[in-house]
Amino acid sequence: MGLITAQGKQPLFSFGVISDVQYADIADGRSFLGVPRYYRHSILVLERAVKKWNDLQKLSFAVNFGDIVDGFCPKDQSLNAIKKVVSAFEKFNGPIYHMIGNHCLYNLPREELLPLLKIPGHDSSAYYDFSPIPGYRFVVLDAYDISAIGWPKDHPKTIEALRLLKEKNPNTDKNSPVGLEGLERRFLMFNGAVGKEQLQWLDNVLQDATNSKQKVMVCCHLPLDPGASTSEALLWNFDEVMDVIHRYKCVKVCFGGHDHKGGHSVDSHGVHHRVFEAALECPPNTDAFGYVDVYEDRISLVGTDRMQSTDMVFPPWPVLLAFWEIAQPDFQSLAA
Numbered sequence: 353m354g355l356i357t358a359q360g361k362q363p364l365f366s367f368g369v370i371s372d373v374q375y376a377d378i379a380d381g382r383s384f385l386g387v388p389r390y391y392r393h394s395i396l397v398l399e400r401a402v403k404k405w406n407d408l409q410k411l412s413f414a415v416n417f418g419d420i421v422d423g424f425c426p427k428d429q430s431l432n433a434i435k436k437v438v439s440a441f442e443k444f445n446g447p448i449y450h451m452i453g454n455h456c457l458y459n460l461p462r463e464e465l466l467p468l469l470k471i472p473g474h475d476s477s478a479y480y481d482f483s484p485i486p487g488y489r490f491v492v493l494d495a496y497d498i499s500a501i502g503w504p505k506d507h508p509k510t511i512e513a514l515r516l517l518k519e520k521n522p523n524t525d526k527n528s529p530v531g532l533e534g535l536e537r538r539f540l541m542f543n544g545a546v547g548k549e550q551l552q553w554l555d556n557v558l559q560d561a562t563n564s565k566q567k568v569m570v571c572c573h574l575p576l577d578p579g580a581s582t583s584e585a586l587l588w589n590f591d592e593v594m595d596v597i598h599r600y601k602c603v604k605v606c607f608g609g610h611d612h613k614g615g616h617s618v619d620s621h622g623v624h625h626r627v628f629e630a631a632l633e634c635p636p637n638t639d640a641f642g643y644v645d646v647y648e649d650r651i652s653l654v655g656t657d658r659m660q661s662t663d664m665v666f667p668p669w670p671v672l673l674a675f676w677e678i679a680q681p682d683f684q685s686l687a688a
């Protein structure tokens with residue numbers, strides 16, 4: 353069928369996706385909850401992903417959703433392990449857009465990590481945007497902007513994160529959600545928040561995208577919607593980020609990682625949320641990666657093996673307006 357899809361339309365562009373490789377040259381293990389983790393095999397998943405992406409000969413770029421090396425990697429091997437994973441990514445015949453995850457930060461401080469991943473930013477921040485074609489914009493968020501990991505111990509952002517964790521999580525082990533109820537279970541040290549400056553930047557980018565009639569996809573290591581993720585994996589201030597996103601109609605999809613089982617939801621404003629299944633948790637000779645075909649009115653994630661395929665149709669304008677009116681009942685009187 354060549355470039356023409358089953359629906360009879362050619363994608364505007366396509367890109368590769370993979371998340372939570374968490375490579376380490378150590379024996380297989382398990383998560384705290386007992387889920388098997390295959391630290392040596394995960395880089396083979398990445399290598400197969402890159403081969404598949406190259407073989408497709410139609411991908412414009414690929415996105416890595418964070419956590420390239422596991423926190424259990426012996427620290428004297430961190431730099432080499434990160435270089436090994438980065439060079440596996442660089443076998444892809446196109447640009448790779450990286451974001452950071454908690455496991456990246458267990459291995460290297462930001463000032464060393466960001467140049468290795470070629471993440472643009474200022475003052476060691478890791479948020480940025482790019483536009484692969486004029487009608488589409490990608491926003492990459494820094495989920496560990498306010499975090500107790502990755503910044504120097506006396507950095508104001510570390511202090512702010514520790515203050516929040518102390519307020520929200522009474523456990524001695526701040527990675528333990530014991531006793532926390534519902535969505536409060538996200539206040540764990542392995543998560544983080546988007547700070548005020550980044551929120552303002554996001555607002556500005558979405559305003560600019562709206563003015564330029566661009567559709568936007570948001571990429572963040574930590575999930576942004578409880579419908580697509582366990583509470584324990586959510587961004588601390590997912591609600592503040594979604595408030596900004598919901599002020600506009602340009603964001604169509606939010607992608608994430610971190611919650612290794614994966615998930616999909618459509619939120620109250622018709623925005624899709626797709627959390628990717630982890631490469632780390634693929635038993636030998638199984639895979640979890642994919643590519644996304646982007647159209648005017650929808651995107652189609654084509655998953656391999658343990659990564660589920662998902663069609664995400666953008667709600668048409670009347671449906672979006674209905675969401676808008678339900679969510680903002682004062683809007684009509686304001687407009688009158």
Ligand SMILES: Nc1ccn([C@@H]2O[C@H](COP(=O)(O)O)[C@@H](O)[C@H]2O)c(=O)n1
Nearest residue numbers: 382383384385525527528529530542584
């Ligand atoms: N339900 C949980 C989950 C995790 N923890 C703590 O977090 C650490 C990292 O968890 P992994 O899923 O990456 O293994 C873990 O070592 C625990 O300290 C927890 O307490 N309760």
Ligand SMILES: O=P(O)(O)OC[C@H](O)CO
Nearest residue numbers: 454542584585610611612
């Ligand atoms: O990738 P980890 O080890 O930080 O684990 C994250 C948890 O699965 C989130 O619930």
